[in-house]
Amino acid sequence: MSAEPMASGAVRRRPNYRLRRNLSEAAALAFGVVIVIWTLTPIYNMVAVALESHGNVFTNDIWPAKPSLESFSIVVTEGYWYLEYFWGQFGNSLYVGGATVFLTLAIGSLASFAISRMRIRYGWLVSNAALLTYVIPASFLAIPFYRIMNIYDLSNNLWSVIAAEVTFATPYAIFIFQQYGVCIPIELDEAARIDGASPIQVYFRIYLPLMAPALVAVGTYALLLAWNEYLYQFLLLSSKKSMTVPVALAQFLNSDEAPWNYMMATAIIYALPPVAIYYAFRRRMTAGLTMGGIKG
Amino acid sequence: MAYPVAYGLWLGRDPALYAELMSEPIYQRTVVNTTLYLVIGVNLKMFGALLLSGFFMRRGWWVKGLLLIYVLPWAVPALPSFMSIHWMLNGQWGLLNNILWNVFGVDGPGWLETSRWLALGSVIMSHIWKWMPFWTVILLAGRMAIPQELYEAAAVDGATGLKRFTYVTFPLLANLYLICTLLSTLFTLGDFNSVYFVSGGGPALSTHVLATLGIRDAFEIARPELGVAVVMSALPLMIPLVILLMRKLHTAEVQL
Numbered sequence: 001m002s003a004e005p006m007a008s009g010a011v012r013r014r015p016n017y018r019l020r021r022n023l024s025e026a027a028a029l030a031f032g033v034v035i036v037i038w039t040l041t042p043i044y045n046m047v048a049v050a051l052e053s054h055g056n057v058f059t060n061d062i063w064p065a066k067p068s069l070e071s072f073s074i075v076v077t078e079g080y081w082y083l084e085y086f087w088g089q090f091g092n093s094l095y096v097g098g099a100t101v102f103l104t105l106a107i108g109s110l111a112s113f114a115i116s117r118m119r120i121r122y123g124w125l126v127s128n129a130a131l132l133t134y135v136i137p138a139s140f141l142a143i144p145f146y147r148i149m150n151i152y153d154l155s156n157n158l159w160s161v162i163a164a165e166v167t168f169a170t171p172y173a174i175f176i177f178q179q180y181g182v183c184i185p186i187e188l189d190e191a192a193r194i195d196g197a198s199p200i201q202v203y204f205r206i207y208l209p210l211m212a213p214a215l216v217a218v219g220t221y222a223l224l225l226a227w228n229e230y231l232y233q234f235l236l237l238s239s240k241k242s243m244t245v246p247v248a249l250a251q252f253l254n255s256d257e258a259p260w261n262y263m264m265a266t267a268i269i270y271a272l273p274p275v276a277i278y279y280a281f282r283r284r285m286t287a288g289l290t291m292g293g294i295k296g
Numbered sequence: 297m298a299y300p301v302a303y304g305l306w307l308g309r310d311p312a313l314y315a316e317l318m319s320e321p322i323y324q325r326t327v328v329n330t331t332l333y334l335v336i337g338v339n340l341k342m343f344g345a346l347l348l349s350g351f352f353m354r355r356g357w358w359v360k361g362l363l364l365i366y367v368l369p370w371a372v373p374a375l376p377s378f379m380s381i382h383w384m385l386n387g388q389w390g391l392l393n394n395i396l397w398n399v400f401g402v403d404g405p406g407w408l409e410t411s412r413w414l415a416l417g418s419v420i421m422s423h424i425w426k427w428m429p430f431w432t433v434i435l436l437a438g439r440m441a442i443p444q445e446l447y448e449a450a451a452v453d454g455a456t457g458l459k460r461f462t463y464v465t466f467p468l469l470a471n472l473y474l475i476c477t478l479l480s481t482l483f484t485l486g487d488f489n490s491v492y493f494v495s496g497g498g499p500a501l502s503t504h505v506l507a508t509l510g511i512r513d514a515f516e517i518a519r520p521e522l523g524v525a526v527v528m529s530a531l532p533l534m535i536p537l538v539i540l541l542m543r544k545l546h547t548a549e550v551q552l
Contacts, residue, residue: 028354032362035348039366042425045391046380131545135479135538136301137486139507140527143514144304228374231488231511246375250493253379260383267376278371279364 050264071265080262085240086248092237093227093244093270096158100165100226101219107166108173108218109211113203115174116181117189127178134171138164139231146235156242164232169222180214181207216284220277227274245270304524313525322501323509323526329416330485330505330530337420338484342477344424345431346469350461352436370429378493381422382408385494408495412502415495419503423490427483431476438472439465471544478541485530506530 051067078086115127145164146155154160184207192202208215230246237243243251245266252263317323352363369377384391387406396404408415442465450464466473488507491497497504497512504512506526514523 028351029358031351032358035362035366038425039368039429041391042377042380042384043368043372045384046376048391049380049383128542131542132538135482135541136534137482137507139486139488139511140530141300141304142511143520143523143527144300144307146514147307147520148300148303224371224373228489230375230492235515246373249375249379253382253493264376264380264383267379271372271376274373275368275371282367 046264046267049260050268052261071261072269075262075265075269080259083248083262083266086245086266088241089243089245089248090270092158092242093246094273096161096165096233096244097223097226099158099162100169101222103162103166104169104173104222105215105219107170108177109208109215110203111170111174112177112181113207116178117186117199117202117207127174130171130174134175138168138229142231142235145232149236155236156239158237158242160236161233161244164236165222165226165229169218169225172221173218176214176218177211180211184210213284216281220281220284223277224274304528307521307524310521310525313522314529316522317525317529322504325502326504326506326509326526327529329503332416333420333423333491333505334481334484337423338477338481340420341424341428342431342473342480345428345435345476346473348428348432349435349439350465352432353439367429367433369426370433374426374489375493377426378422378490381418381425382494382496385418409499412499415499415503419491419494422494423484423487426490427480431480434476435469435472438469442468475541475544478537478544482534482537482541485534 048063050071051069053068053070074080075083075086078084111126111130149155149160154163188206188210189202192206197205230250233244234247234250237247240248249263249266249270252259252266348366352359352366383389385407387393387404387409390407392407393404396402405411405414407418446464446468447460450460455463486507487505488511491503491505491508492511495503497508506529510523510526512523513526514520
């Protein structure tokens with residue numbers, strides 16, 4: 001084999017090679033440690049402050065002297081005047097997130113089905129317009145959106161927030177579904193049609209099941225978007241009972257003596273669902289994202 | 297979608313608003329901040345993502361584990377993490393200065409309270425913290441799509457190390473990198489959360505960017521027309537970016 005003549009050379013060089021490999025591995029490890037510190041410091045801070053007992057926040061400890069779960073129990077039992085509607089607000093967040101996911105998936109998949117499968121006229125125009133709106137920053141449209149919702153008397157209504165989130169998630173959904181839909185052979189549709197299936201049946205029986213991976217990716221994306229979003233929820237929801245968790249959290253920030261340990265405990269509880277869902281669907285998510293579009 | 301855009305254009309139609317903005321020192325500072333935010337923030341983030349995506353191509357179980365930790369900022373919602381950073385950078389009680397004091401015996405500065413540049417730097421770093429993992433994953437997927445045979449062929453021709461990167465990896469990634477940078481510029485331009493929650497535009501309104509100043513003018517000063525005008529003044533930058541991006545996306549047929 002061609003490896004034979006190389007072998008003697010490799011034997012002579014081996015110690016050097018091994019040293020170099022170990023060195024590079026060590027450098028990589030050191031670099032890895034830097035990355036871990038960089039990534040985890042803010043999260044560590046969140047946990048450390050949340051474990052602090054009340055009144056001990058203003059110390060110079062790096063780790064709380066007497067870690068306690070007190071703040072978590074206060075958040076869970078709504079035992080502080082700022083937190084009196086915590087579970088209701090958490091429910092609002094879940095409701096907004098769930099409705100955003102569902103509507104984004106429904107509208108996105110129907111639109112992409114109509115454009116690429118039923119080949120409606122001017123379909124390309126819709127997909128281009130979707131792409132265009134995908135790149136307009138949401139925060140730039142907040143002011144007109146707020147005014148419009150006020151004109152229609154929809155402020156303080158969760159549906160106005162859901163409408164906003166769906167508006168910003170749908171272009172991306174259409175984009176990804178179209179990319180993914182190309183991989184599904186059109187012959188399947190034709191075969192079903194010859195067997196007498198209506199477009200609705202084709203959509204439910206063939207298109208949706210085959211699109212499942214893309215649906216999962218876009219659904220996760222839409223949930224993260226709704227969970228990350230603050231500005232619209234802040235502008236559109238002002239009463240304590242209708243607001244979502246991020247808006248309530250930001251209200252803490254504006255109070256005179258912000259109880260940081262409660263805030264951080266709330267923040268951690270709020271962060272748990274998306275983190276869990278994200279890690280559960282991580283593989284699908286990256287697959288879906290790299291399929292075409294990109295949006296944080 | 298078209299309705300808010302059209303309504304926004306209509307709200308910001310009065311040229312006098314722009315004249316008023318131009319003469320306002322806060323607005324001038326905001327434009328400088330936005331430019332710095334975009335130029336430094338986007339480039340540092342994308343370049344870091346490019347390097348890190350190469351790092352995560354390494355084999356080994358611990359690199360995979362590290363990637364899992366590294367993508368955490370992307371999964372944690374924006375608001376809790378930015379609030380945590382805000383408190384962490386507090387000059388008197390924040391974690392960062394506590395560490396500086398306990399470990400090095402140095403009294404750290406008030407990161408967000410004292411100087412405009414420190415605060416702006418903190419905001420940019422927070423933005424990078426939150427969004428770099430996302431772009432790293434995208435570029436990592438781009439790198440994975442490069443067939444291994446190309447590297448083998450290049451190795452036979454004697455290209456290793458840096459040469460391998462400049463002659464094989466980068467030409468293949470260049471288009472993706474450009475598209476990502478353009479998209480990232482647009483998203484960063486509209487980034488409200490990191491500025492609003494880390495520095496809050498302070499100290500003394502010196503670290504606002506266009507997105508946050510627009511909201512401030514519209515809702516804190518209650519002049520929505522002025523707020524729209526602030527946001528609209530980003531159009532001369534946005535329109536060319538969008539056109540360039542659409543062209544790139546079409547020629548590439550979005551094979552990211």
